[in-house]
């Protein structure tokens with residue numbers, strides 16, 4: 001089996017809300033997927049459906065298992081970080097390390113301790129006494145020390161300061177990620193993850209709006225910075241986004257030959273977040 005995650009027509013409806021609406025997803029080992037979408041887009045519901053934590057319609061397999069029927073087996077091979085509030089607040093950090101060592105066969109306690117040594121989290125303190133950011137650091141230390149084939153991170157760095165966010169992603173890539181693993185990161189902090197992604201999915205209103213590997217992202221999308229008279233010519237070419245920048249405009253194109261754009265100004269690949277605004281900002285606007 002070379003697909004780690006395979007979903008077809010995955011849907012989840014809550015009363016009035018179609019939280020996930022016919023999503024197809026196919027990921028192989030060695031993927032770092034960024035799942036990007038506005039609030040309420042359905043990201044958490046999709047991740048929970050992949051893990052069998054919420055019911056869903058459609059076909060879904062993770063590591064060859066059906067998360068709805070084989071949830072317990074699946075959870076032995078995946079690691080999910082979502083809500084940092086679930087750590088037992090009355091335990092000390094040391095007690096928590098003992099506890100996780102006892103329950104999780106794939107937990108490497110030494111690795112968790114090495115990770116914590118680089119943080120402000122004192123191992124003798126109670127979880128309840130830690131700041132929000134420290135609680136998240138503790139949670140991450142536990143997660144990164146679990147040898148899982150699939151790691152699902154839902155807003156992993158929420159509440160962390162910028163230095164720690166950077167360090168977290170560096171560490172994730174250098175110390176955790178390898179060809180055997182698959183990581184999905186759902187986040188609003190797109191700029192911070194874009195350099196570590198191999199694939200990106202944009203979600204809006206339960207649907208996948210964009211699903212690209214980063215190599216084809218670069219060949220599909222272009223951004224041109226235009227000034228003066230070139231602006232009108234650039235805007236005459238069908239584009240998906242246009243925004244003011246210092247002294248001119250940045251215009252984003254999909255599927256336009258770069259040779260056509262080069263005479264107009266400086267051509268580059270748009271950032272994932274600028275493309276997100278162009279795609280989803282427009283979408284939200286048209287829907288209103």
Ligand SMILES: Nc1ncnc2c1ncn2[C@@H]1O[C@H](COP(=O)(O)OP(=O)(O)OP(=O)(O)O)[C@@H](O)[C@H]1O
Pocket residue numbers: 014015017018019037038039040041042043044045046
């Ligand atoms: N248990 C539930 N019962 C009813 N509606 C729900 C439930 N869980 C999610 N929803 C709805 O489904 C939609 C998608 O929610 P979801 O939490 O998956 O979005 P999200 O993309 O993760 O959002 P955010 O970025 O704000 O965390 C929302 O409209 C939400 O209100």
